[in-house]
Structure formats: structure tokens, C-alpha cells
Amino acid sequence: MHGLVSSWQIWALLSAAFAALTAIFAKVGIEAIGSDFATLIRTAVVLVALSAIVAATGQWQPLGTISTRTYVFLVLSGLATGASWLCYFRALKLGDAARVAPVDKLSVVLVAVFGVAFLGERLSLPNWLGVILIAAGAVLVAHR
Template sequence: MSWFGWALASAAFAALTAIFGKIGVSGIQSDYATFLRTLVILMLIAGIVSAGGHWRSPAELPGRSLAFLALSGLATGASWLCYYRALQMGQAAQVAPIDKLSVVLVAVFGVLFLSERLSLTGWAGVALIALGAVLVAWR
């Protein structure tokens, strides 16, 4: 499968994350719900890594990779904590589009920090994503 297929699968699973998470977080403190979800993810990924024979000692990995993976993990954890708190307080159909403003931020950060370039058409798409997210979430 190409990057596009994987990205579509990611979008579908992210949509299910919002729906299942909204149902699952009712009656449970959001940080604890995030912890339980993380345990499930850890077990799933550990099984996939084990089945694929991809275990490596972290000592074998470049320090820069480890540092940025740690930062990514911290950002993911913070994102999940905020997301579940927002789901507990708001409607999934409002929370998910605002969360997807991350697409806009990735475009901006990609240009600022990774020297990526977007065409005028690309920037128009980013602007439409931002506008669409706000319009869907607006009540």
C-alpha cells in the first residue's frame, strides 16, 4: 500500500478513535481513560514489533533519533490528554475538526523547521482545511 492508502487508513482509524473515545470516556476521568487507552496501544504495538522481529536495543539507536522520538512521545501524550479532556466536555463532531487543525500546524511547522515547501495551491488547501475545521466545529 502507498503512503496515500496508509494515510486514508489513519484517517479512518482516527475517526473511530473519536467515536469510541467519546463513548468510552463517559463516566470515567479523562486522564485515566487516556492511560487505559495507552496501555492497549502499548500491547498492540509490542505484539506487532514482536511478530515482525523488529526489537532492537535502544542503545543501538542514534541519540538524535531517541531524543526526537522521546519529544514526539511527550507531544503525543499531551495531545491525547487534551483530546480526551475535550471529548469529555464537548461533542465529538466539534472536537475532532478542531483537533485536525494539526494538519494546518504541520504545514506551517514543516515550512518553518523542515524546509518543506507548499505551492500556492497547497497553501489554499491548508487555508480551506482551517476554515472547514472552524465551520464544522462552530455551534
């Protein structure tokens, strides 16, 4: 069991499953309210849930032990997450969940490109082929 808990693949699959549920639940949830307000409610739920998890698992850290560099990049990540969520909910309000979610997952393609360009990561030819197939799949699913 310990091997499963420490497997990035399991966590990534769970992330994908919860992301899929996010799209379905959000599409129904935003029918009668504005997408930005819906994003605010979602964000509040995430904040409360994560606070409870961190408290329950004893993961609180003294804020003074965190480097300025870490704060800067976490703030930038938070701003990017917020922008992504606002755009995602707006797209769900306007479009079909079955089309919006795959286009949103073009983030996988962008992460691969950015990882290579900015983090010095390396992808093999089969990796690049997978990136291209993901991009093509997203385009085909979004096509009317």
C-alpha cells in the first residue's frame, strides 16, 4: 500500500479523475449564476478543505521558514491558478463541458514545451509524439 501512496502515477490519475468531476459538477453548478462568482465559491471551498487537510495532517509550517523565492513562485502560481479557473469557468458557462475540458488540457502540451524551454527538461521522440497526439486529440474533440 505504501508504494501506491508514494506513486506519482496514482496521484496524477486521481488528479485527472477529480478534474473530470470538476468539469461536470461545475457545468451544472454555474447554470444559474455568474462564472466569476462560481469561481469564488469554488475557491472558498478549496481554501477551507485544504486548511482542514493541512491541520489534520500536521503540515503547518512557520511562515518565516519559507524563502522569498518560494513565496514569489507560489504567489505567481496562485495568480496563474486563479486566472486559469476564471477562464475555465467562463468557458464552461459558454460551451459544452465535453469540448471545454479537452481544450483546457492543452495545458499538458504547454507544460511540456515550457518544461523544455525554461526548466531544461528533456523529452524523447516518443514523448514529443505523445505531446503532438494530445494536441491533435484536443483539437479534434473541440471540433464541431
